[in-house]
Amino acid sequence: MEKNHLNYLRGCAESFKRSFNMRVLADDTEIKEAYKTAQERGKVPFNRTKVLILGDHGAGKTSTCRRFRDKDFRPEEPSTIGIETNTVQAKVSDVNSKWCEVTNTPLEDYESSAAWWTVSRVLKQSKHKLSKALLSFAAPILGFIIYEWHSYMKVKSTSSIPVVHIRKSMKADLRNECYIDARLSLWDFAGQEMYYNTHHLFMPKQGVYLVVFNAVAAISNPHRHIKRLQFWLQSIAMHVDIENVVVFLVGTRRGSVRDGNAFSTFERFVNAHLYKRFSKLLAFHPSGRLCFFIENAFNVDKELNILRERIYNEVTKLKYFCEMFSVKYLLFKNTLNGFRHRQCIVASVNDIVNELKLTSKIFVEYEVRELLNFFDKSGDIIYNELDELLQNYVVCDPQVLIDILKLLVNVPEPHNRNRFVSDLWQRLLETGIVDSRLLEHICRIKGIWRVYPYVIRYLVGTQLMFPLTITNQVDQVGTFCLPCKLPKIELKQREFDYIDHTSDIFYFDFGEMLLEFVFLRLIAKCCNVFDWNNIYYNCARFRASETCFFQINTDTVSSGSIFLYDRNLIKLSVSKEIPSQSVNILQKILTSVEEIIKQTFNPDYFRENYLCGPVCERCSSLDGTMCLVNLVGISKDASALNEYRVDEYHKVYREREFSFTCSRPLTT
Known part of the structure; x- marks a missing residue:
């Protein structure tokens, strides 16, 4: 040799x-x-991301998720209930290959x-x-x-x-490659309306979003589907950090569209009505289109491979994807699996810290917080450092929490209920009130009944529930309200309608944004501050004192055109028994709305898109639409409102009662 x-x-x-x-x-x-x-x-490098798949019921989200993982297409795909999660790894060397299950x-x-x-x-x-x-x-x-x-x-x-x-x-x-594969956590969201108000808990500020739609239905009725795409894009924009997110519009059933020119026609609608509004979010097809049209029924689909490649290329440009983290953080997965094995789906941060000291040699608090944020971004846990209550807890197994929410939101049929809690299920269905015994029963089904008080605290902390009566703080025994299950009411046919004639009226104008996310959390905050009389999905009445009560309800101003979007409003009506109370209540509601936006959504996006104040009849008459005297940003000191100049034409007064003047000329 x-x-x-x-x-x-x-x-x-x-x-x-x-x-x-x-x-x-x-x-x-x-x-x-x-x-x-x-x-x-x-x-x-972080090298991890969530891929969140949203869209209407029956759009083909689950089939798309399966084809990403190179699984066979199923013509009779069952509907997703809640959210289904899968973690896959993408080979850096071949982004067109299948995304393999992590082993x-x-x-x-x-x-x-x-x-x-x-x-x-x-x-x-x-x-x-x-x-x-x-x-x-x-x-x-x-x-x-x-x-x-x-x-x-x-x-x-x-x-x-x-x-x-x-x-x-x-x-x-x-080969000039990175040995570490990218990790993609696929989250397949149910498209049924009943789940919309629970989705927000699982929509991160950073990640990849796919808005999936049925291309055949979209081409046959483009106006309706443009509005539905706008709905989903609004939902995303409300939550995300623009610099750390990318959105793909994905049309399924391409093979069922016979007219090839129909795609171009729909593309023009998308460009005309969506691009300007959401240009900072949307990714383009290599051909310059905004939509990716795929066919999941094909064994091999070139367009699906292009989509897969574009997803990887776009995510590598995002700031968080390339951030560097300590290697020893990865040992936390063993600790996490230990908690899951012990069925501790929600654990206190103190318990996590004690385990980390033993397994990962992590002792410094800032490292613990950084580690938890690392795994929250990757989709392995749920952790919210910014919330005063939630920063003390970690959801170690998000899928189990999702499964619990599935049961709460999707109340089983009578014949499928355990007869010992059948009355509690019926009460939830009719009133939106959850008894802690029902939650304990659900946790027993999931085999985690020992941690059900933690589950309750977390659901309350995320404002998915709020307490009504608590008889035991330690074990969280009592009754809770699940706002997304509250019954709706026809305001004009009930006692709520008469309040307008004797009240100061203020509006929160959210424009095209989805106000239910804010409104249901506003009800929860008001219940913590005021005594409540009646609560419904779209309306609630509270008592500020023995002689002063107020009402909040949702409202809509129709655009009158299929090409324009309706304005979504929250209406605040305060009784005039005590004139000075109007501004005080308004400021408390304003503060609550600001807290909700800051804790849950993207504050910058809201700041650009919502107003609050009374209606100015003169400006409304001149402009032909409802115009508000915008009081967003007013001082928390109510006395500062007296002779406060809001803008060029409007001045606010607060002596004995709230009022304002408008100096806008009737002709220009």
Whole structure:
């Protein structure tokens, strides 16, 4: 055997720089030292994202999710109930390949990430890069096999470094690839209206959103579907950080559209009515279109591969995807699996911290918070650092929480109910009131009844429920209101209507935005401050004092055109028994709305798109539409409102009661 071949096989020439042999790598001191450093302070790119699939019922969301994972198309796909989650990995080297189910253990993820950092550091310090030519050396086959067997026997039990991952990472570097695959957490959202008000809890500020629609139905009725696409885009825009999100419009059933020109016609509608409003969110097809039209029934669909590739290319441009995090954070997956194994789907941060000290050697508080945010972004947990209550809890298994919400929102038919809690189910169905005994029953079904008080606290913290009567704070025994299940009421046919004639009226104008998300949380906040008389899905009455009551309800101003969007309003009516109370109540409601927006949604987006104040009849008459005297941003000190100039024409007064003047000329 030639001497240079023997040197290569034995690793005697420049050690790791000239060999991928596992024995050489296991014996290399520099690699061992670098790997030890990686375990302590190595960093890896985040390389993870949620892919959230939204759209109307029957649009083809679940089929699209299945085809992303290279699963067969099912013509009779059952409807999704709630949200279904799947985590897949995307090969960086081939983004057109199927997205595989994640099979790596947490330890393998940790070792492969540490190996990637090790190789990056060693090669960065080296003067010479590995050469592709070294992969194609010629050596006697028998000698090579014998030596490889001897090397394997030496390293198979080594525990100092993960030799296999080091070797693979070095080979990936030769191909100018990252050894770490991207992790995509697919969230398939149900399209039924009953679930809309629970979806917000699972819509992150960063990630990839797919708005899926039926292309056949959209082409046959473009006006309706433009409004539905606008609905979903509004829902996304309300929640997200613009710099860290990208949205794809995906039309399914392309093969069922016979007229090829129909796609272009619908595209023109989309460009005319959606692009200007949502240009910062939307991604383009390589051909320059805004929509990606796919066919899930095809075994191989070129357009689906293009969509998959564009998703990966766009997500790599997002700021959060490339952020660097500590390698040791990945050991938290073992801790997380331990909580799940013990069926602790909601755990306190203190419990998490105690486990981390033992398993991941993480002791500093800011590292704990950073770690929890890391896994919240990746979709492994749910954690909200900004909320005063929720920052103390971690949802270790989001899917179980989703399953609990499924049962609450989708009340089972009478014949499917446990007879011992059948009356509690019926009460929820008729009134929207949840008894803690019903939640305990649901948690028993899921095998997590020991943590049901944590589940209740979390649902209250997210404002999906709010307490009505609590008899035991520790075990959260009592009754709660589930706003999304409250019955609706016809205002003009009930006692609520007469209040307008003797009240000060103010409006919160959310324009095209979806006000139910805000309104139902506003009811919860008002119940914490005021005594409530009646509560419905679209209306609630409260008592501020013995002689002063007020009402909030939803309202809509029709645009009168299929090309324009209706204005969505929350109406506040305050009785005039105590004139000075109107402004005080208005300011409390304003403060509550601001808190809801700040805690749950994108404040910048709302700040640009909503108004609050009384109607100015003169301006409304001149402009031919409802015009408000905008009081958003007024001082919390009510006395400052006296002679407060709102804009060029309007001045507000507050002496004995609230009033304003308008100096706008009747003619221009």
